[in-house]
Amino acid sequence: MKSGMIKATNLEKHYCTDEMEITVLQKLSIEVEKGEFVAIMGPSGCGKSTLLNILGMLDEPDEGSYFFEGFEVTHIKERKRANLRKDHIGFLFQNFNLIDDLTVFENVELPMIYRGLRGSERVKRAEEVLDKLQISERRKSYPQQLSGGQQQRVALARAVINKPGLILADEPTANLDIDNGNEVMNLLTELNKEGTTIIMVTHSEHDAGYSHRIIRLPLDPSAI
Secondary structure, X not given: OOOEEEEEEEEEEEEEOOOOEEEEEEEEEEEEEOOOEEEEEOOOOOOHHHHHHHHOOOOOOOEEEEEEOOEEOOOOOHHHHHHHHHHHEEEEEOOOOOOOOOOHHHXXXXXXXXXXXXXXXXXXXXXXXXXXXXXXXXXXXXXXXXXXXXXXXXXHHHHHOOOOOEEEEEOOOOOOOHHHHHHHHHHHHHHHHOOOEEEEEOOOHHHHOOOOEEEXXXXXXHHO
């Protein structure tokens, strides 16, 4: 039986401009169980990426509570949030967010350095993941020498290198052609079948079709 990984209740997020306060999330409640593949959809500006940032502990809600793996993490200190992210969460972005001055191998290795893994373990893991994602032959290349599809494979390798239980993907195929986009979605599906929980923001109904269920924002409470 699956167990709960994420429980967020009555989340609210507001941003202030010179002229007004803008509400991005209002009374939003969601639950995600371990092993699920969930797609988050909705019109631009409805708060999809904001929600993903809160779930990834990159941002805090102004109101509401957020439990991750049974622990309240809404207002914990940044060092604790950083440790939770490092140990449990992998991120996949539409713009890849690779470091141009580092090789493919070095980009994938970086999260393991932050985690304090030994050099031999870093090399072993990186080679295994790069081989699995069929990008090992470009291990010495730099991001600007790769195609968009190859860059997203490297980004995915970096996201999974610390064996996170959760991957948060923000429009992971938005900058890819159809074939490369399908390859990335197939890789995410394979990871999910192996037990990784995936929450993906997308505008694509096609990509959302890979998920177990879709949460549409503005949220209909009956959909949860």
